[in-house]
Amino acid sequence: MNLIKKQMKFLLIAFIASFSAMSCQDKYPDLPDGLYAEFKTNKGTMVAKLFYDKVPVTVANFVGLAEGTHPKLADSLKGKPFYNGITFHRVMDKFMIQGGDPTGTGMGSAGFKFYSEFDTSLSHDKAGILSMANSGGLNTNGSQFFITEVPKTNLDAFYADGSFKNCNMPRTSCHAVFGELVKGIEVQDTISNVKTVQTKPVDPVIIEELNIIRKGADAKAFDAAKVFTEKEPLLPQRLEEQQAAMQEKIKEQAKIAGKAFIEKNKDMEGEVIESPTGLVMILNKAKDGVTPKSTDNVLIQSTGYFENGNLFYTTDTEVAKATNTYNEQADKAGAYEPFPMIYNESATLVPGFREAMLKMNIGDKARIFVPSYLGYGPNGRAPRIPPNANLVFDLEIVGIK
Template identity: 50%
Template sequence: MSRTLQILTLCLLVTVTSCKEEYPDLEDGLYAEIVTSKDTMVAKLFYKKVPVTVANFVALAEGNHPMVSEEFKGKPFYDSLTFHRVMDKFMIQGGDHTATGSGNPGYKFTADFDPSLKHDKGGILSMANGGGINTNGSQFFITEVPYPSLDAYDAEGNLKPCDQPRVSCHSVFGELVKGIEVQDSISNVKVGARNKPLENVYITKVNIIRKGSDAKSFNAAKTFEEQLPVVEEEFAKIKEDARLKAEEEQRIREEKTAEASKALKPILDEYNSKTTTLASGLKKYVITEGTGAKVKEGDKAMISYEGYFTDGRLFDSNDQSVAEKYGMFDQRRLDANMYGPTEMPIRKDAQMIAGFKEAIASMKVGERAFFYIPSHLAYGERGRGGIKPNTDLTFILEMTGIAE
């Protein structure tokens, strides 16, 4: 074979090899090939829905992120890191160069969210954070099962108060399309303290795959720099709108409270004028006589209660209609089935204020009664929460039954 023919043959082989398409069954889009010591996973990245979060991940993977610390510049960030936190039936977490869960790439950023992206299945790729929308860095996790409590939006499509304590808001930015069984194999490894694998599970390399002209034109570093200020501005507006909404809701609550309190005050005063004072100082007036059995020590009474200050202001009630009337309705309380009669033990050592324990122990099923509880039988000189020290309280209680 002549040298010319050899060169032509070599060039043809190089051309054919370079044209070989990786993962030919994948549709056009942006993908992350996560090569691990267990095997390989491939995730589709939602770069059109959450461009900033995807750009952050891609720029870190390709080593051109504009905000990383000097030690990480020009280096593929995820290569040779580990999955440092693994929880079976939950998720696997990686992306921390310290493998402790406290490391970061030298910056924190505000993630973007899309309400259509949810933690609703296994294989969801999402950002780990330190609490709040602006504490994201390099750490990510992949779910094994649905975990809706991690969503940034609630069931009604409203953004949750992400900057409040114990509120989880994580940005979904991808989904496994290959290797879900790899995620499962990693989640099943044996772990020690803080859910760290006893034997390291490595992220050997993260390769970004661009299929189609649109994905190939996605410039991660440029997108991150240009779009991050837009996202920050959007969330600043959302936060300000939420503040104004909260102020308006508070104003409405105060108006409702004032109106309802003004109407109730004469009724409470009338009840108080009809009370009988017991030896302890507790005052009682029966509004509706009970027709059922009187409770005894050890019973569990079902109690509907309304707690008022002496000026008629409500401070707590498990009656939904009363809470609504005073502008104190709480949707979370309703969701937790905490409106309606509450089971309360008739015991001398029950964890309740002395006056309340004595009050319910004096009742029988079907009875509705007014009680005036002087401060020494309530929260006394210390007070509690919104109840100031040395505050007298009043209650309207109804015993609806005795639990079995």
């Protein structure tokens, strides 16, 4: 008899749980098939679509925490909805709201960290973007997340051209987008406007429930624990492959830009040299020019332009005056003088500039196209050179120091 009662009780609990889950799935009949997160807060309800097809590991982390099935959770936390009862501990108007810390201090986590996962089609380019908070670098994601109030593309792990930042550099923002609000954007706005003291709400903004909604066969088949276990270890390799693919794309684009450079300067006197490295030169050789020794320090006159023709640097006084960039104080400090440089591979120049210099003799002049990857690369050189900028230089070796 007791066995029958226990079985009936188990069936009743299972039925209630199943009915509750079905009710949750049917709560938003207007939403198309997909995986969603319902944030029930004391300020209202928000619903976010989760991009499990593009960033499956990041979504699996979030879903696994929300449902208590995450494989890295401590035994004491398994089977419990991790986010229920947690606050939005950091709120910044015209920026974002941040939650996911069980301590409410910004220092807490679920007890583990995992590697970043990015998709260049997902950007912080609008309000309502759901993204991972981290403490810097590629391997500091955990349970904390944020939702944007306004576009903040500077938080992306990549630049506008799709090339990746060096996310392990200090003070470099690289956050992984994994969803966006499809309902309740006004709730996000309400939360972002609550009274705060040093970004912490005076009156707690609480996630009362965070429910995962599965609509359609694909979403229902999404096994968060399995996805995280199988795919999370592969994330460093995935990022390397993404970066390599983008570098190949940049090189292909640079080839096109190099051809355009030749066409633009087709009337310029000199030999056109297209190096296998991607450097393009129009070299005007001096008559009886002397080749420097590898121990010589040559004197270089140089002017640098962006592809659009805008000047960013010159050692030539006349060029500076002609472009209205002349600075008298800089002139007195010696800025408009040829600079010395050792004539060998140890020269402290960007690779494209160095390669061009070593093809030149005393008195030679050249206009060169330096593709970004032979220049300042994905990091650029603040404040003048933006990331992944192709550059054009006019060079002349005027003598030996």
